[in-house]
Amino acid sequence: MDNLKRxxxxxxxxxxxxxxxxxxxxxxxxxxxxxxxxxxxxxxxALEAHLGLSLFERGANATRLQRTGRRYFETLSASLGAIARETLAVRGEAEAEATPTMPMAPVEDLPLVLVVDDLPGNIRRIYDVLRDHYEVVAQTDPMEALRWLLDGGRPDLIMLDVRMAGMDGYALCRRIRSEPGFDRVPILFLTSLDSTDDEAEGFRAGASDYIARPFVPAILLARLQVQIDLRRTTAMLEDLLQRRGDRLERAEALLRGIRDQIAGIEG
Structure with missing residues (x-):
């Protein structure tokens, strides 16, 4: 029973x-x-992170179950139905009545982290560290992760393993960096490859940071927070410069208009 609960x-x-x-x-x-x-x-x-796989195909205008998701739903739906029927039988009720759903506690708006690792065990360990501080989207297939991003996924930070089937983390990082809108998103490698050559390759691929396993949870959280704060600060500065640039352009246009009016009067 203890193993089942876990x-x-x-x-x-x-x-x-x-x-x-x-x-x-x-x-x-x-x-x-x-x-x-x-x-x-x-x-x-959170459920996908617990399972170590994606259940839905998320698109801009639709959300569809993947094959594994359909299997899981069929099992879960049948089980919940059996529990509901047995509950009615125990209570001595012949017909099902509307039962209240369990409300979920409100959650704060947390930064979104995309974790890509083809080992579900690694994803579960990362999720256990991040879950109280970040919203986590987990992908075990690099191509699925890339499709999720291209379909509109907008993470605040991306964490990649290096050794993955199909496409390694370096290639995935370069592919993400080549897409418009992802040049400023922090990308961190979390990998067992700890040589200086591997680290240098990670930064050449476009990584913002490179963290070797085994990691210390507190240090991992601190380095993620540094990247999140840096991105937010950069975005704020860019917005400030943009607004100041717009005001400068309006001031220059106003001055040009005044000069033209003066020239017209003098002429």
Missing amino acids: NLPPLTSLLAFEAAARLGSFSEAARELNVTREAVSRQIR
Whole structure:
């Protein structure tokens, strides 16, 4: 029983996943559960991190179950249905009545981290460290991670392993950096490759930081926070410079207009 409890994901994550899969929409699931869409998304991502795989194909206009997700939903839905029927039988009720859903606690807006590692065990360890500080999206397939980004995923930070099947982390980093809009997103390598040559290759590929395993959780969190803060500060400075540049352009246009008016009067 203890082993079963350790392997069971949180009930709120299961409820959010079941509702989203059944209704085909995170928004509809949020309405049914009486929570925000962000809360549903966060609970499902927590479940995906627990499982070490993606359950949905997320697109700009649709959310569809992947094959593994469909299998998991069929098992979960049947199990929840059996529990509901047995509960009615125990209570001596012949017909199902509307049962209240379990509300999920509100969650704060946390930075979003994309973790790409083809070993589910590694993802679970990373998730255990990050879950109280970040929203985590986990991908075990580099190509799936790339598709998620191209379909509109906007993480605040990306963590990559180096050795992965299909596409290694260096190649994935270079591919991400080549896409418009991802040149400023912090990318960190978290890998067992700890030679100076490997680290140098990581920075040449476009990494913002390179962290070797085994890692110290507190130091990992600190280095992630440095990158998050640096990105936010850079964005604020760029916005400030842009606004000042706009004001300067308007002032120069005003001066040109005044000079033209003066020239017209003198002429």
